[in-house]
Amino acid sequence: MKRSSPHPFDVSVGQRLRAVRRLKEVSQADLGDAVGLTFQQIQKYEQGQNRISASMLFELAKALEVSMSQLLGEAAEVQNETMRLVDGAEAAALLRAFQRISSPRVRREIIHFVEAVPDIWSLE
Structure with a gap:
């Protein structure tokens, strides 16, 4: 049976590939170069248009250090939700900055602050 649209699993793997690549601040071209592909092929993987073979998945994971x-x-499923949440430039930048904070106390304070921000701005 031939599919006219990408399989949902291929789309899901592609979305995770894109989210991880962005989180690691790697361009499609750089990732393609690292595994011997064009950026267009990486784009097709990320959109779920092309399936990723097991050996290529291994190479992509190795290149992205995951x-x-x-x-x-x-x-x-919590990880999948997390990947959807970080699939944006601002979220990825925030996570990278947060990872550089070594103090657990400072991390907790930042979490409390960020959790309070929606309530503060909704009052204006």
């Missing part, structure tokens, strides 16, 4: 399971989505 596990294959992170790209496949074998982890809990």
